Amino acid sequence: AQATVQPVLAETGPTTGSTAESVAALTHRGLLAQEELLANIYDAVNPSVVNVNITTQTGEGAGSGFVYDKEGHIVTNNHVVEDASQLYVTFADGTMAKASVVGTDPGSDLAVIQVQVAASELVPVTLGDSDKLRVGQMAIAIGNPFGLEGTMTSGIISALGRVMPASSSRYSMVDLIQTDAPINPGNSGGPLLDSSGRVIGVNTMIYTES
Secondary structure, eight states: OHHHHHHHHHHHHHHOOOHHHHHHHHHHHHHHHHHHHHHHHHHHHGEEEEEEEEETEEEEEEEEEOSSSSEEEEEEEEEHHHHHHHEEOOOTTOOOEEEEEEETTTTTTTEEEEEEEOOGOOOOOOOOGGGGGOOOOOOEEEEOOOOOTTTEEEEEEEOOOOEEETTTTSEEEEEEEEEEEETTOOOOOOEEOOOOOOOEEEEOOOOOOO
């Protein structure tokens, strides 16, 4: 596309600088636009993302989640909370609240927890439509990898319709979204977003051969 643009520019008026400089300017503007898009998504969605901290009989663990509604429901992974004896969430502004598990689905590795927090303090996410996704679309993850709160990574949707065994069920999870956006331990339960900042999936597992 860049190779076809330059002759048009040359024919419609005088140019300043070389072809390489013109291409560099176009690329620079494109990068700035993408950076602004990502920054705006982060500002809008990060207040909805929580750090999920659990205590079990054998130690402690952590994951991510996101606010679903103004009633305090938070979506996360089942494997994040399944053995929890105590459960707390920390919001982006540092507010901490005790949570309880209200529903789980081990077959899809999903869970819903709830906090008793004023509705005015909760920022629910906007849901997208994963049925309309196409390979190659932008994919953005916000979560708490390695306990590093509010971390954003981005990539693309690499494939759709993957099938993988569930970690805490004898069933397989179907229709999974594969992405090359970096996902690390602690991202589990956090949202996967499209380029409009809408939730299109829940980060569930990392596949690696190492």
